[in-house]
Amino acid sequence: xxxxxxxxxxxxxxxxxxxxxxxxxxxxxxxxxxxxxxxxxxxxxxxxxxxxxxxxxxxxxxxxxxxxxxxxxxxxxxxxxxxxxxxxxxxxxxxxxxxxxxxxxxxxxxxxxxxxxxxxxxxxxxxxxxxxxxxxxxxxxxxxxxxxxxxxxxxxxxxxxxxxxxxxxxxxxxxxxxxxxxxxxxxxxxxxxxxxxxxxxxxxx
Numbered sequence: 001x002x003x004x005x006x007x008x009x010x011x012x013x014x015x016x017x018x019x020x021x022x023x024x025x026x027x028x029x030x031x032x033x034x035x036x037x038x039x040x041x042x043x044x045x046x047x048x049x050x051x052x053x054x055x056x057x058x059x060x061x062x063x064x065x066x067x068x069x070x071x072x073x074x075x076x077x078x079x080x081x082x083x084x085x086x087x088x089x090x091x092x093x094x095x096x097x098x099x100x101x102x103x104x105x106x107x108x109x110x111x112x113x114x115x116x117x118x119x120x121x122x123x124x125x126x127x128x129x130x131x132x133x134x135x136x137x138x139x140x141x142x143x144x145x146x147x148x149x150x151x152x153x154x155x156x157x158x159x160x161x162x163x164x165x166x167x168x169x170x171x172x173x174x175x176x177x178x179x180x181x182x183x184x185x186x187x188x189x190x191x192x193x194x195x196x197x198x199x200x201x202x203x204x205x
Contacts, residue, residue: 020102025110028100032114035092039064042148043123047191048198055123058145063089066140067115067123069131084120084131086112087140108137146198153193158182161189168196 036057043055053069065088088111096107112134124131156164162185166174169192177185 020106024100024102028096028102028107028110029114031096031099032111035059035064036118040145041119042146043127044146044148045127047194048148053123053127053129055119056146061145063140063142063145064092065089065111065115066142067120067134069123069127069129071129071131082129082131083135084133086115086134086137087142088137089143090139090141091143093139104139112137153190156189158185161185165189165192168192 036059038059040058041055042058043053045053048054053071055067055069057064057066065086068085068087069082070084071082086108088108093104093107093111096102096111097104100107116132116134120134121132123129162174162177165172165177165185165188169188172188177188180188
């Protein structure tokens with residue numbers, strides 16, 4: 001079924017972009033293969049982000065793209081569907097557009113297809129997700145590769161964790177924090193500690 005869908009997509013692409021040929025598609029895929037050879041892939045779990053899962057692709061410390069996996073949680077509407085989006089470096093996309101003299105929308109479609117075929121399924125399995133397609137693609141102005149912050153904050157007593165959270169985050173007030181059990185307290189302490197450390201390094205998580 002996936003092959004049938006992919007064939008239909010190719011036919012639609014060739015219908016909409018009259019100058020597209022199988023040879024051009026092959027050249028573009030080879031270019032992407034070379035571009036992503038030796039790429040460093042880093043996945044940031046929900047504790048490093050705003051609740052989503054983000055897989056970053058970097059090469060020689062140059063940001064190439066990020067795939068964001070948005071997974072339904074208890075705050076989402078009942079009909080919300082898990083989805084993934086691709087965000088590619090503006091400079092990398094510009095290189096592709098000038099090299100192949102193609103339109104941005106077409107390039108994004110082919111890049112998304114390539115990433116689906118070569119990366120999305122493996123990442124989805126690793127994090128026990130049920131996401132195998134990229135639903136949208138866009139351009140990113142990110143230029144800096146983010147480094148993963150160490151996952152384990154300093155050990156603190158319950159009272160010190162409460163004080164740390166009261167001082168270092170603005171979402172929850174002291175009375176609410178004091179009602180948390182040990183599991184929730186450690187979870188939110190770890191999550192905000194990682195986020196604050198990331199912000200100190202200049203990463204907007």
